[in-house]
Amino acid sequence: MPELRQDLFKNSWVVIATDVExxxxxxxxxxxxAQHAIAxxxxxxxxxxxxxxxxxxxxxxxEGTAADTPGWQVRTVPNxxxxxxxxxxxxxxxxxxxxxxxxxxxxxxxxxxPRHDVDFHELPEEHIELVFKMLRQRYNTLAEDKxxxxxxxxxxxxxxxxxxxxxxHSQMVGLPMVPETCxxxxxxxxxxxxxxxxxxxxxxRAQGKRIVWESDYFTxxxxxxxxxxxxxxxxxxxxxxxxxxxxxxxxxxLAVVVKRLLTxxxxxxxxxxxxxxxxxxxxxxxxxxxxxxxxxxTPRLIVTNGVEMGTGYHVNPVSPEIAxxxxxxxxxx
Amino acid sequence: MPELRQDLFKNSWVVIATDVExxxxxxxxxxxxAQHAIAxxxxxxxxxxxxxxxxxxxxxxxEGTAADTPGWQVRTVPNxxxxxxxxxxxxxxxxxxxxxxxxxxxxxxxxxxPRHDVDFHELPEEHIELVFKMLRQRYNTLAEDKxxxxxxxxxxxxxxxxxxxxxxHSQMVGLPMVPETCxxxxxxxxxxxxxxxxxxxxxxRAQGKRIVWESDYFTxxxxxxxxxxxxxxxxxxxxxxxxxxxxxxxxxxLAVVVKRLLTxxxxxxxxxxxxxxxxxxxxxxxxxxxxxxxxxxTPRLIVTNGVEMGTGYHVNPVSPEIAxxxxxxxxxx
Numbered sequence: 001m002p003e004l005r006q007d008l009f010k011n012s013w014v015v016i017a018t019d020v021e022x023x024x025x026x027x028x029x030x031x032x033x034a035q036h037a038i039a040x041x042x043x044x045x046x047x048x049x050x051x052x053x054x055x056x057x058x059x060x061x062x063e064g065t066a067a068d069t070p071g072w073q074v075r076t077v078p079n080x081x082x083x084x085x086x087x088x089x090x091x092x093x094x095x096x097x098x099x100x101x102x103x104x105x106x107x108x109x110x111x112x113x114p115r116h117d118v119d120f121h122e123l124p125e126e127h128i129e130l131v132f133k134m135l136r137q138r139y140n141t142l143a144e145d146k147x148x149x150x151x152x153x154x155x156x157x158x159x160x161x162x163x164x165x166x167x168x169h170s171q172m173v174g175l176p177m178v179p180e181t182c183x184x185x186x187x188x189x190x191x192x193x194x195x196x197x198x199x200x201x202x203x204x205r206a207q208g209k210r211i212v213w214e215s216d217y218f219t220x221x222x223x224x225x226x227x228x229x230x231x232x233x234x235x236x237x238x239x240x241x242x243x244x245x246x247x248x249x250x251x252x253x254l255a256v257v258v259k260r261l262l263t264x265x266x267x268x269x270x271x272x273x274x275x276x277x278x279x280x281x282x283x284x285x286x287x288x289x290x291x292x293x294x295x296x297x298t299p300r301l302i303v304t305n306g307v308e309m310g311t312g313y314h315v316n317p318v319s320p321e322i323a324x325x326x327x328x329x330x331x332x333x
Numbered sequence: 334m335p336e337l338r339q340d341l342f343k344n345s346w347v348v349i350a351t352d353v354e355x356x357x358x359x360x361x362x363x364x365x366x367a368q369h370a371i372a373x374x375x376x377x378x379x380x381x382x383x384x385x386x387x388x389x390x391x392x393x394x395x396e397g398t399a400a401d402t403p404g405w406q407v408r409t410v411p412n413x414x415x416x417x418x419x420x421x422x423x424x425x426x427x428x429x430x431x432x433x434x435x436x437x438x439x440x441x442x443x444x445x446x447p448r449h450d451v452d453f454h455e456l457p458e459e460h461i462e463l464v465f466k467m468l469r470q471r472y473n474t475l476a477e478d479k480x481x482x483x484x485x486x487x488x489x490x491x492x493x494x495x496x497x498x499x500x501x502h503s504q505m506v507g508l509p510m511v512p513e514t515c516x517x518x519x520x521x522x523x524x525x526x527x528x529x530x531x532x533x534x535x536x537x538r539a540q541g542k543r544i545v546w547e548s549d550y551f552t553x554x555x556x557x558x559x560x561x562x563x564x565x566x567x568x569x570x571x572x573x574x575x576x577x578x579x580x581x582x583x584x585x586x587l588a589v590v591v592k593r594l595l596t597x598x599x600x601x602x603x604x605x606x607x608x609x610x611x612x613x614x615x616x617x618x619x620x621x622x623x624x625x626x627x628x629x630x631t632p633r634l635i636v637t638n639g640v641e642m643g644t645g646y647h648v649n650p651v652s653p654e655i656a657x658x659x660x661x662x663x664x665x666x
Contacts, residue, residue, distance in 0.1 A: 002415075002417055002418055004437070008431070015416045015438075017436075028496075029492065032368075034492060035365075083335050085335055098338065098339065098341070098557045099339040101336070103348055103349070105348075152643045159636065171639065173640055173644075175644065278643070303493055309487070311508065
């Protein structure tokens with residue numbers, strides 16, 4: 001029996017089919033034989049190709065090796081094909097009845113490994129820790145720039161997640177505007193005098209059926225109004241607003257969680273494309289309570305179509321209760 | 334120089350790169366060699382396969398031929414894999430802090446031709462007219478059901494537009510809720526005492542540079558805050574709220590426009606996937622002024638990635654001014 005579920009975080013609805021467990025082969029992308037992998041003739045992220053990227057902004061590298069040479073484990077560079085200009089500021093102007101501004105913003109690439117042939121979840125836990133430390137460092141560095149109002153950390157993995165290079169990497173965009181999703185979180189706090197994510201954690205732990213895993217510091221769950229099949233969230237149980245506040249202990253735990261979870265998902269979903277999106281609090285604005293950072297992992301087994309584009313309502317054929325059970329079982333193996 | 338543009342219809346921003354004309358081969362999907370076409374082992378929409386779909390709801394067919402047999406030109410059937418249940422009603426209930434409802438809704442498929450190997454824009458104009466007449470008929474029929482609050486007409490063409498069958502078809506979903514985009518239109522009217530789309534038409538005709546074509550009844554333009562490269566809107570100049578109000582004369586004109594426009598787009602974009610989304614007014618609710626139906630054609634040359642998913646801001650590498658010029662030139666050839 002299909003079900004409509006309200007998405008409290010997007011102020012929208014999701015259509016969920018509640019009684020079928022779809023196999024990866026049941027999704028049109030896979031049935032059509034389309035490949036999630038990307039073949040690149042040349043990879044600028046490989047060790048030895050440092051000169052083909054803009055000069056590095058930060059790196060963790062062997063002592064004694066120079067910037068923009070081999071010897072690094074994780075390396076951050078400006079995005080060469082950035083859609084944003086890091087110079088200037090956000091100054092909206094009218095253009096008739098429309099509003100425009102110069103495309104001010106910062107766009108960085110975090111290359112997660114010098115090796116081309118290793119997927120993110122195949123990296124050792126200690127290496128994944130380095131990636132999360134680099135993200136924390138770049139988050140806190142960019143947050144010092146008072147022109148930035150929001151930092152979007154994300155990962156595109158595979159063709160159907162919008163990646164254009166297969167070499168494992170994440171990205172960070174510093175934006176001069178605060179996204180609507182942040183306003184939904186603060187409005188919830190205003191109206192309910194409580195953090196929406198803390199309330200959701202409480203409710204999910206009480207209901208139990210969508211909880212995938214409780215690690216030392218994180219609750220892993222398939223959200224009530226999952227927009228994507230097998231969508232999984234990693235939420236710090238400690239009410240923390242900014243990703244930049246993550247501690248070393250939390251990072252160690254997160255690396256274990258992400259490696260095991262992605263290994264299970266990639267195995268179950270036959271190496272499907274996926275995105276990771278970090279939701280976090282706005283920066284350099286008047287303080288608004290109600291934010292609680294988290295990571296969303298969204299496998300891209302279905303291409304969004306005219307329904308989603310027209311109505312904003314996602315249609316998801318796999319209920320989060322089924323997805324959570326499947327992932328829990330695989331994690332227990 | 335990249336630019337940020339406010340999207341008045343989505344209450345969001347779009348990032349636009351303003352000075353490059355990308356060729357289809359420049360987009361990662363095409364560079365990777367991915368195929369937009371879908372290969373189906375079996376097609377339930379072909380003439381002779383009528384028994385494999387649910388019984389037809391409506392058809393235009395040769396006199397003397399029986400329902401669910403060959404002899405039709407356009408045929409509407411319930412979507413066999415609908416995510417909605419046409420029985421019941423919309424009755425939201427609390428589920429802890431969450432809200433759910435049975436998945437009430439109607440989901441129909443309009444099979445646009447009995448022939449498998451003809452793309453929508455390859456159909457003769459008179460045949461495309463029949464498709465638009467069928468959409469009008471189904472719109473007005475479904476609108477009589479007082480449980481329906483919004484009718485979403487859409488078309489998915491190609492793998493990257495979310496299609497699962499290649500045989501030319503459109504779909505209609507009858508929903509018990511009113512999408513957020515409708516509320517944005519009515520809020521604009523409340524605040525400005527004017528229809529947003531009428532204001533946009535006025536502004537676009539004054540600025541000129543994003544206008545693609547003025548037909549007898551429609552203005553064709555690339556919108557100011559185009560979310561997708563080569564996004565093109567077809568807007569009736571007559572302020573009409575519902576698609577169901579379209580006249581026969583307007584349908585004749587629309588068929589000419591859609592055939593020529595899609596032919597040019599498919600030629601220019603090398604048969605890329607695309608969606609067509611009809612935006613229209615809510616039904617069976619208290620009257621709210623400010624709606625103005627229109628068609629959005631959105632080529633899917635780029636897969637939405639973590640930026641769009643996290644922030645809601647689309648990044649579009651082709652400015653609408655460039656897209657409009659390119660399409661205008663091709664139309665003039």
